[in-house]
Amino acid sequence: MKPILEVNNVVKQYGNYTALNSVSLQVPKGSIYGLLGPNGAGKTSLIRIINQITMPDSGEILLDGEKLNPNHIGHIGYMPEERGLYKSMKVGEQALYLAQLKGLSKAEAKKQLEYWFDKLEIKGWWNKKIQELSKGMAQKIQFVVTVLHQPKLLIFDEPFSGFDPVNANLIKDEILELRDKGATIIFSTHRMESVEELCDDIALIHQSNKLIEGKLHDVKKQYRSNTFEVGIAPYNFQGLLADINTKYKTQQADFKTLDDELKLEVSLPQGGTSRDLLNYLMQHGNITHFVEKIPSVNDIFIQTVSQK
Amino acid sequence: MSLSLIIKREFNAKVRNKSFIVMTFLSPLLIVAMGTLVAYLANVNKDEVSQIAIHDVTGVFKDDFKDTKNIKYTDLSAMPLDIAKKEVSESESYEGLIYVPQADSITALATKVEYLSNDSPNLDFVSNIEDVVNDKITKHNLKQLGFDYDKIEKAKTKAVIHLSKFSGEETFKEGSIIKIIIGGLFGYLIMMFVIIYGNMVMRSVIEEKTNRIIEIIISSVKPFKLMMGKIIGTSFAGILQFLIWTILGLGLFFILSNVFGVQVGAAAQPDAAAASAEAMNSAQLYLSEVWKLPLFTIFLSFIIYFIGGFFLYSSLYAAIGAAVDSETDSQQFLLPIIMPLMLGVYVGFFTVISDPHGTVATVFSMIPLTSPIVMMMRIPFGVPLWEIIVSMVLLFGTFFGVVWFAAKIYRIGILMYGKKPTYKEIFKWLKY
Incomplete structure (x- = not known):
């Protein structure tokens, strides 16, 4: 499928500092796309360029195949990491104002706002000022303001920070629902569990360069280490331990089982298969646990970033 | 939009x-209130009466200092100067002392009159004294020269210039x-x-x-x-x-x-x-x-x-x-x-x-x-x-x-x- 957002060789420099060094990305339509990277990697610079807050020095950005232009403002919703609303303005008035700035008519904005207030059960807040709300409540308003104009591309910078678990879950469900309705979501985050849970695609930016991009599944495959977690009740405990170390690279493993088995993390040698390993183990005892160790996004992140 | x-x-x-x-x-x-307050305070100040002592050994000026609403003059010429000075500087009721010393002629007094006080006097008051002295000496000089002071006073006029613009508008x-x-x-x-x-x-x-x-x-x-x-x-x-x-x-x-x-x-x-x-x-x-x-x-x-x-x-x-x-x-x-x-x-x-x-x-x-x-x-x-x-x-x-x-x-x-x-x-x- 054609990507909704294409970033082609975007370069951004601030004085002598290069914030983005010829970065290219393809965000598939209808996906949840994780934009990962350590602090200062260039994520915010890229997001600001996509939002037309700043202009790239070179390179181009296509939204739905069209070169990015001011008409696209209404198609993008952006929730920055540093949340902010006018503190002394009433919730309803403020949301209407921000939606109208995005190009909605007042009537349409009102209709949408009522829908969302209903949905998130925050109807009574309309005439409250932001300063009267708790931080979590203000975050909810912030979310509503971001999605109010029904953008086809949503950009969330650290969307779950500041939410309690109940509300974080609520927002997560809303995001999934928006995706199912056809919106594309870009996630910028450090929280790898949420990436693991939500993202279909990821890209990793480090020191102004894009290092990894692709379907989460493919990236994981690429980073698989052919390591298995093994739990075995051996016939001869010491004998097996001595023998297996001559054939495979092993490591103490830690997982829960019912008995006091031998728990190991076994790495296959070059060209080795899981079938060989299983055959070998079966000769030495009762296997209680056998799982391929899949690299977590966290592992991939740390591995890639520290390699550089 | x-x-x-x-x-x-x-x-x-x-x-x-x-x-x-x-x-x-x-x-x-607030502005109106401030204005009223300032006007009021200015009036409060006006009601204060200060007492000034005169020590005039020549007797030339002592009758020319006339009491006003705010200033009362007291003649201490009868006392010796030292005692009068002491009296005025130590007493709470006196503001200061106008001292007129002996001189060869009335004209010479023009630069001889002194004003003694604990605080510096205000400028209006000083020029007031000067006016009185000037007036007296001028009158005296005119008389010496043979002019009739009253006639001169009568002969004086007070001009009022009417200001108007070429457009005909009157101003003042x-x-x-x-x-x-x-x-x-x-x-x-x-x-x-x-x-x-x-x-x-x-x-x-x-x-x-x-x-x-x-x-x-x-x-x-x-x-x-x-x-x-x-x-x-x-x-x-x-x-x-x-x-x-x-x-x-x-x-x-x-x-x-x-x-x-x-x-x-x-x-x-x-x-x-x-x-x-x-x-x-x-x-x-x-x-x-x-x-x-x-x-x-x-x-x-x-x-x-x-x-x-x-x-x-x-x-x-x-x-x-x-x-x-x-x-x-x-x-x-x-x-x-x-x-x-x-x-x-x-x-x-x-x-x-x-x-x-x-x-x-x-x-x-x-x-x-x-x-x-x-x-x-x-x-x-x-x-x-x-x-x-x-x-x-x-x-x-x-x-x-x-x-x-x-x-x-x-x-x-x-x-x-x-x-x-x-x-x-x-x-x-x-x-x-």
């Missing part, structure tokens, strides 16, 4: 603010005082408005920056639009406040003009009933002089100069607000803004009053940074239309230049967090 939205929001945010409502309706009351001398007051008031008002509303713009920029809503807004509109919307919306709030004050002021003047007379005159000088007829007369003159001023021109120019001056300065205020993270950081950048405003007020007060159409006043009423203030002070004296137009064109022309410059700083500044920039860094932003 989005510009008008921003203007509306900024206007509402300012006007609905409690301090705006309080400022608008309470400050005229005190009219220029009215002009100075009105001009000074409006010039000062411009400065106050620029500072107060400029600060509002700056605070609103800092607010958006510190609560980070700025990123959401500029992902919807261009920073330039936001800045202009903010400036225009705030200026509307300023104009509204001025209109309210104008209506209140005009109302007050109408009331004064109609009901004027005994009540107001008496309130100002409670125990000078005799003076009330004359007071009413001159008060009426003052009032009619106010009505003779080109009030509509003043009103219209105030609005135009306020808009021009405010736009010019507030774009700088906006740039400063964008460059800093908090109001406390803004002080160092505010000084260069306040300076030309102060300069305008001082130049206005010192040059316009002495010579409203002199070179200095004319030049400063053309320079865009000071013209709104200085020109407002000149206008009551009558300024040729072309001068006003030139100064307005210069003002608005400069505004466009400054706005371009301020917008560049603003655009970069609003996304910079964390540290207070230096002038050098801000200069670098201009090149991004």
Whole structure:
């Protein structure tokens, strides 16, 4: 499928500092796309360029195949990491104002706002000022303001920070629902569990360069280490331990089982298969646990970033 | 579309603010209250009577110092000088001692009279003594020369010059005082408005920056639009406040003009009933002089100069607000803004009053940074239309230049967090 957002060789420099060094990305339509990277990697610079807050020095950005232009403002919703609303303005008035700035008519904005207030059960807040709300409540308003104009591309910078678990879950469900309705979501985050849970695609930016991009599944495959977690009740405990170390690279493993088995993390040698390993183990005892160790996004992140 | 939205929001945010409502309706009351208080205090001071001792061994002057409402003279010539001095300096009731020593002739006394006191006397009082001495000696000299003093007094006339313009309009001398007051008031008002509303713009920029809503807004509109919307919306709030004050002021003047007379005159000088007829007369003159001023021109120019001056300065205020993270950081950048405003007020007060159409006043009423203030002070004296137009064109022309410059700083500044920039860094932003 054609990507909704294409970033082609975007370069951004601030004085002598290069914030983005010829970065290219393809965000598939209808996906949840994780934009990962350590602090200062260039994520915010890229997001600001996509939002037309700043202009790239070179390179181009296509939204739905069209070169990015001011008409696209209404198609993008952006929730920055540093949340902010006018503190002394009433919730309803403020949301209407921000939606109208995005190009909605007042009537349409009102209709949408009522829908969302209903949905998130925050109807009574309309005439409250932001300063009267708790931080979590203000975050909810912030979310509503971001999605109010029904953008086809949503950009969330650290969307779950500041939410309690109940509300974080609520927002997560809303995001999934928006995706199912056809919106594309870009996630910028450090929280790898949420990436693991939500993202279909990821890209990793480090020191102004894009290092990894692709379907989460493919990236994981690429980073698989052919390591298995093994739990075995051996016939001869010491004998097996001595023998297996001559054939495979092993490591103490830690997982829960019912008995006091031998728990190991076994790495296959070059060209080795899981079938060989299983055959070998079966000769030495009762296997209680056998799982391929899949690299977590966290592992991939740390591995890639520290390699550089 | 989005510009008008921003203007509306900024206007509402300012006007609905409690301090705006309080400022608008309470400050005229405060001014009236202050005026009344000052008038009252001045009267309280008048009721004090100070006692002055006279030690006149010659006996020439002692009868010429006549008691007034505030000064009572006591003749101590009978005492020896030492005792009189001691008496006066130690006693609470005496303010000071006028000492007239022996001299060869009355004429020689002109430079011999002394005044002794614990505190320095006020200037009015000293010149009062000098007048008495001068009068006496002059009379004496005239007599010596064979002139009849009474005849000379009779021969003196009191000239009154009628002032009128070629246009036929009559003025009177005190009219220029009215002009100075009105001009000074409006010039000062411009400065106050620029500072107060400029600060509002700056605070609103800092607010958006510190609560980070700025990123959401500029992902919807261009920073330039936001800045202009903010400036225009705030200026509307300023104009509204001025209109309210104008209506209140005009109302007050109408009331004064109609009901004027005994009540107001008496309130100002409670125990000078005799003076009330004359007071009413001159008060009426003052009032009619106010009505003779080109009030509509003043009103219209105030609005135009306020808009021009405010736009010019507030774009700088906006740039400063964008460059800093908090109001406390803004002080160092505010000084260069306040300076030309102060300069305008001082130049206005010192040059316009002495010579409203002199070179200095004319030049400063053309320079865009000071013209709104200085020109407002000149206008009551009558300024040729072309001068006003030139100064307005210069003002608005400069505004466009400054706005371009301020917008560049603003655009970069609003996304910079964390540290207070230096002038050098801000200069670098201009090149991004």
